[in-house]
Amino acid sequence: MKKLILTAAILGLSAGVAAAETVRMGTEGAYPPYNYIDDNGQVAGFERELGDKLCEMEGLTCTWVTNDWDSIIPNLLSGNYDTIIAGMSITEEREKSIDFTQAYYPPAASAYMSMDPNADLKGGVIAAQTGTIQAAHVAESGATLAEYATLDDTIAAVKNGEADAVFADKDALAPFAGTDGMEFVGDDVPLGKGIGIGLRKSDTALKDKFNDAISKMKADGSLNEMIKKYFGDDALTFN
Structure with a gap:
């Protein structure tokens, strides 16, 4: 009987693992x-x-x-x-x-970041990550959208002069604030659900x-x- 009980317990445990x-x-x-x-x-x-x-x-x-x-x-x-x-x-x-x-x-705020406090956010070149709601917003804003594969690429684009500013999740941009003259500019923009x-x-x-x-x-x-x-x-x- 003990053997039967033990066998049943092992089978039950195996079934639980398999079901995970x-x-x-x-x-x-x-x-x-x-x-x-x-x-x-x-x-x-x-x-x-x-x-x-x-x-x-x-x-x-x-x-x-x-x-x-x-x-x-x-x-x-x-x-x-x-x-x-x-x-x-x-x-x-x-x-x-x-x-x-x-x-x-x-729903988190999106924000602009630039090395220029007077960056043209409406008519300039704005970097954003490809396929993001921020890229879609820039495309509809009248600015020139420059799309990049990663967030780091968008930051680099601003630093090397390819873009006037970057637009992304504010939380994701926060660690870059104060580095190489990068600062938040303009107003925050609420996007998404x-x-x-x-x-x-x-x-x-x-x-x-x-x-x-x-x-x-x-x-x-x-x-x-x-x-x-x-x-x-x-x-x-x-x-």
Whole structure:
């Protein structure tokens, strides 16, 4: 009888392990403090910690995959990973092709940064990362849009004179303020509906799991604590 009980317990444990779902978390790895590659070559940052926590709460096994920003949605749709957790704002245009969880970061301000306090933000050359809501905004603003693959490239474009200013998430630009004469200029611009996890429209069960975990973290205050850890005490948080 003891042997039968032990065998049943082992089978039950094996079934539980087999039932654990592996989720491939897709990110850029080049947008600190949201996500970046650390000195050990691993994905790190706010979204790495958050993603691991959400998976833990829902009994999921997370693995991390990096992908260039300009092809991050096509490669989600192609099945190269299961989520996008990469500082991606929820927009109506993106919702035409993919689905999103509820926001895990509130609608954040976008901002301009330049070496020239009098930079022409309406008629000059403005650098922005390809495929972002900031690039779309610049294209509609009357300024000349200069698109670059990464945030670092947009900063370099301003510093070497290719662009008059850069337009990006204010939180992402903040670490560059005060370096080589780079400073915020002009007014902040609110864009998007907040930042959420992108998923294929067919993955409704996975969306529900992440929404459940995000809701719990909002309710107990742990999501706000994590936001402040990476973005400071003055960061936008959830009420």
